[in-house]
Amino acid sequence: EVQVVQSGGGLVQPGGSLRLSCITSGFTFTNYYMMWVRQAPGKGPEWVANIKGDGSEEDYVGSVKGRFTISRDNAKNSVYLQMNSLRADDTAVYYCARGGAVGDYWGQGTLVTVSS
Amino acid sequence: EIVLTQSPGTLSLSPGERVTLSCRASQSVSSNYLAWYQQKPGQAPRLLIYGASSRATGIPDRFSGSGSGADFTLTISRLEPEDFAMYYCQQYGRSPHTFGQGTNLEIK
Numbered sequence: 001e002v003q004v005v006q007s008g009g010g011l012v013q014p015g016g017s018l019r020l021s022c023i024t025s026g027f028t029f030t031n032y033y034m035m036w037v038r039q040a041p042g043k044g045p046e047w048v049a050n051i052k053g054d055g056s057e058e059d060y061v062g063s064v065k066g067r068f069t070i071s072r073d074n075a076k077n078s079v080y081l082q083m084n085s086l087r088a089d090d091t092a093v094y095y096c097a098r099g100g101a102v103g104d105y106w107g108q109g110t111l112v113t114v115s116s
Numbered sequence: 117e118i119v120l121t122q123s124p125g126t127l128s129l130s131p132g133e134r135v136t137l138s139c140r141a142s143q144s145v146s147s148n149y150l151a152w153y154q155q156k157p158g159q160a161p162r163l164l165i166y167g168a169s170s171r172a173t174g175i176p177d178r179f180s181g182s183g184s185g186a187d188f189t190l191t192i193s194r195l196e197p198e199d200f201a202m203y204y205c206q207q208y209g210r211s212p213h214t215f216g217q218g219t220n221l222e223i224k
Contacts, residue, residue, distance in 0.1 A: 045215045
């Protein structure tokens with residue numbers, strides 16, 4: 001059974017940093033891109049970033065380039081999102097999902113609130 | 117980036133009815149790389165359709181997708197009570213892989 005379990009998130013001040021984690025099981029992790037998608041309150045989802053199975057390629061939406069970094073540890077079947085220089089408009093529920101753009105298995109989501 | 121516009125914003129229907137949701141792209145979506153998701157409150161999106169018309173694993177055959185180029189539709193042939201939810205389209209032919217703003221399908 002495929003499982004995607006997230007951790008991290010919480011309240012952070014503007015300009016601060018946060019790291020989200022996502023651990024997976026039930027599939028061959030290195031065979032798949034992984035991605036992060038976020039959803040601001042009352043809004044539609046927004047694709048944020050993805051990373052290739054071997055970690056050799058990454059892609060980001062323009063609004064987070066230079067501030068967010070996606071990474072993965074294939075030995076731990078885990079993917080991460082390091083978020084720096086956080087802004088109020090980064091406030092959202094963040095989801096980890098299997099896939100580079102189309103997500104077929106999703107984590108439970110974690111709320112990130114950027115506020116002073 | 118490709119902007120996806122979904123219509124209508126809200127639909128009020130009854131169980132058993134047929135419904136068609138629309139998704140229009142600001143430019144042609146390459147290789148019909150268009151997906152549809154269902155989302156219920158407090159839950160992650162659930163993949164329904166990918167490649168414009170292929171059903172994801174475990175999705176009932178009352179859900180079908182069609183379209184090409186810049187115009188796509190999701191059809192639910194007979195609404196079940198569990199189908200009332202938000203529906204989003206997403207293009208993945210070009211990065212960033214944008215989503216539409218959603219259609220809220222509510223019970224009449």
